[in-house]
Amino acid sequence: ATCYKGTETRIEFLVEYVCSEKLSLGPQLTAAFEYLKGHPVDPIDVDEFNETCGVGVVITREEIVQVVMETLDENRKELMEKRYRFNVGKLMASVKSKLKWGDGKVIKEVIDEQVASILGPRTVEDDAKPQKGAKKSSAKVDKSLVEPESTSGDEGKTSVQLVGEALKFHKPGENYLTDGYVVTPKTMNLLEEHLKETG
Numbered sequence: 001a002t003c004y005k006g007t008e009t010r011i012e013f014l015v016e017y018v019c020s021e022k023l024s025l026g027p028q029l030t031a032a033f034e035y036l037k038g039h040p041v042d043p044i045d046v047d048e049f050n051e052t053c054g055v056g057v058v059i060t061r062e063e064i065v066q067v068v069m070e071t072l073d074e075n076r077k078e079l080m081e082k083r084y085r086f087n088v089g090k091l092m093a094s095v096k097s098k099l100k101w102g103d104g105k106v107i108k109e110v111i112d113e114q115v116a117s118i119l120g121p122r123t124v125e126d127d128a129k130p131q132k133g134a135k136k137s138s139a140k141v142d143k144s145l146v147e148p149e150s151t152s153g154d155e156g157k158t159s160v161q162l163v164g165e166a167l168k169f170h171k172p173g174e175n176y177l178t179d180g181y182v183v184t185p186k187t188m189n190l191l192e193e194h195l196k197e198t199g
Contacts, residue, residue: 006036007183013044022055025103040183054101061106067098068110072118083119084126088112172198 006014014032017023023032031053036044050056071094072079079086088111095107173195175181 006040007042009042010036010044017053017055022050023053025054025101027100027104028054041185041188057101059099059102061110064095064099064102064107064110065114067095067102068107068114071095071098072111072114076118079115079118084115084122085130086115088115091115 014023014036017032018029023029032049035049035052039045068091071091074094075086075091091111092104092107095111096102096104099107173191175191
């Protein structure tokens with residue numbers, strides 16, 4: 001629980017869940033961190049926490065096989081065309097979206113097994129380097145469109161970089177989500193009052 005900077009009581013709560021294997025998968029632990037960060041005031045609603053983090057949810061290998069087979073059927077045409085050059089990451093993402101609490105390692109194993117079963121052994125063509133397509137055009141680019149605009153204090157940063165910096169700010173009233181913010185029992189009430197006054 002080194003990624004989570006909460007009170008000692010909350011860290012002990014998390015450690016107990018991990019040690020008892022109620023939280024045994026990476027996505028469950030990530031959901032736990034997000035839940036605790038989003039609900040900074042005690043007491044923790046254990047039922048809501050359990051539901052949000054997938055505590056007690058068991059995804060069997062058979063369920064994984066079924067969802068993998070459905071996903072492969074949806075992508076069969078492209079899989080047959082590209083064979084072993086097909087992006088299995090696309091399959092992983094699709095299966096994980098359907099089985100949020102499925103074990104990623106088992107999902108990957110099942111995908112690899114099923115792809116091999118459908119395509120058969122790798123061939124020389126599968127291992128050959130892909131042929132290069134037409135050469136990329138060497139059209140000239142107007143440098144004034146690409147060069148960063150210079151503004152005082154932000155020398156050398158593009159507008160895209162500046163927008164990226166702005167995304168690091170929290171939304172009004174979500175101060176408690178920032179790293180290192182000290183949460184007390186009065187935090188949520190004080191933030192609520194502050195938002196009423198400032199809009």
